[in-house]
Amino acid sequence: MTQHTGGCRCGAIRFEASAEPFYASYCHCGDCRRASGAPVAAFVGFQAADVRFDGDTGSVYGKAPVKRSFCGTCGAPIAYLDERLSDQIFFMLGAMDAPENYPPRMHGYVGEELPFFHLDDGLPRMEANTVARPQGDRS
Template identity: 70%
Template sequence: MSLHTASCRCGAIRFEARAEPFYASYCHCEDCRRASGSPVAAFVGFYTRDARFIGEAPGTYGAAPVTRSFCRTCGAPLSYVDARLPDQIFMMLGAMDAPEKYPPTVHGYVSEALPFFHIADGLPQMETSTVPRPKEDGQ
């Protein structure tokens, strides 16, 4: 069984997942840029049944369906969950203890990418989300 770990800057909150991640990506959407303070965010996805936070409880914020978590002590962003995907948690790649182990495989929301920020890595580029979500209102 693999153990994947992460933490906030100050170490008050630890995270561990006891199974392989199912996902790693870049996100160029405005919401992720503002939440991370970076021109692009990167995430690693785990199933919630395999994951847990240890130590202090993270703070949360956000508008439904997305809720983001952070450390109340140091302010470091940690993760997001989407109510439409109740069995998944997406950790900030930079919070992982060994981020080099989780190379992103796709770029999401490139339609919102900053015009001066380019990553020429040959990965697929999606106009919107890279994680399928259930359609709302039968659409």
């Protein structure tokens, strides 16, 4: 069984997933840019039941339904959580120990993409979110 591991910069947060990820994507939305400090964010998603934290699980900020976690010690961003998708967790690709193993498979929120930062990689490009939310919910 493959173990997928990651954590923060200082080691206070460590996590592992015991099953394969179901998702890997870039997000170009302004909220992800601000949360990550980068022109684009990248995430890898796992079923929450397959994830185990060792030590601290991190601090959380945001407003419902979206929350983001980070290390309260070193400040490193860890994950994106959505109450509407409570059975899923989306780790920042940079929080993974081997981020090269999780190549994104699509781009989300390309309407918010910065005009000077375009990845011409042939991946599908979505105008909005890349993970289905409950019917009628577009955020």
